[in-house]
Amino acid sequence: MDADRDGFTLCASTADLSQESAARDHADAVEFRMDLADEPTGALQSYDGDLPLIVTNRASWEGGEAEDLGRYDELTDAVAHDAVVAVDIELAALRGNAPDGEQPHAVALRETARDEGVTVIASVHDFESTPEADVLVELLADAAAEGDVAKLATTAEVKADALAMLAATHRASEAGHDVATMCMGEAGRHTRAVTPVYGSLISYAPIHSGAATAPGQYDLATLRRLLDGLGVE
Numbered sequence: 306m307d308a309d310r311d312g313f314t315l316c317a318s319t320a321d322l323s324q325e326s327a328a329r330d331h332a333d334a335v336e337f338r339m340d341l342a343d344e345p346t347g348a349l350q351s352y353d354g355d356l357p358l359i360v361t362n363r364a365s366w367e368g369g370e371a372e373d374l375g376r377y378d379e380l381t382d383a384v385a386h387d388a389v390v391a392v393d394i395e396l397a398a399l400r401g402n403a404p405d406g407e408q409p410h411a412v413a414l415r416e417t418a419r420d421e422g423v424t425v426i427a428s429v430h431d432f433e434s435t436p437e438a439d440v441l442v443e444l445l446a447d448a449a450a451e452g453d454v455a456k457l458a459t460t461a462e463v464k465a466d467a468l469a470m471l472a473a474t475h476r477a478s479e480a481g482h483d484v485a486t487m488c489m490g491e492a493g494r495h496t497r498a499v500t501p502v503y504g505s506l507i508s509y510a511p512i513h514s515g516a517a518t519a520p521g522q523y524d525l526a527t528l529r530r531l532l533d534g535l536g537v538e
């Protein structure tokens with residue numbers, strides 16, 4: 306995957322891998338939201354699309370729909386798939402701040418991913434607010450210490466929240482961390498196009514509007530157009 310300093314990745318986020326061909330024109334990769342899919346393991350086994358995959362199996366305690374530790378088994382199988390280039394693991398699980406019993410699974414998954422040459426995205430989500438920039442920078446440093454890419458998605462209620470995210474993205478990126486940042490919600494929508502200007506390496510968009518995997522997402526074609534307009538490649 307291009308989630309390194311050499312390039313930016315626009316990721317089509319979907320629960321339906323059969324949609325991959327519809328993403329090819331605009332996306333560099335597909336995020337497979339396994340927690341939102343009906344038969345994630347079967348879908349992955351029969352995947353023969355062109356775009357590389359980021360696999361995410363978001364826990365219910367982090368805003369997703371995966372209810373139990375079985376998500377780690379699914380992810381462990383997934384990282385062995387040739388098309389899978391990155392796996393998303395919640396920072397709280399890696400750090401032992403998640404519900405009981407998560408941490409050993411998260412750490413073992415990270416080890417398996419690294420053995421497979423798969424990039425580890427350590428992710429943090431805040432569905433209520435955006436802390437001040439200093440806190441965001443700390444969160445990004447924590448996530449960067451646990452994963453190869455530090456991902457941070459917070460909820461912007463006012464424009465100042467978006468500004469804090471832009472500043473934090475710039476600072477963390479200048480400090481040498483590989484980051485993926487965005488604000489959820491209307492007030493932060495533009496950050497999805499603008500944080501890459503400040504060093505964010507991954508943006509996420511649904512293939513069609515109406516299939517959003519987070520609040521405030523642009524559809525894929527729109528986000529690509531905005532990024533192109535800003536010269537993000």
Ligand SMILES: O=C1C[C@@](O)(C(=O)O)C[C@@H](O)[C@@H]1O
Pocket residue numbers: 318336338361393428456458487488489509510518519520522
């Ligand atoms: O963590 C992220 C980012 C995201 O929450 C967003 O805001 O675009 C969308 C999720 O599918 C993805 O796993």
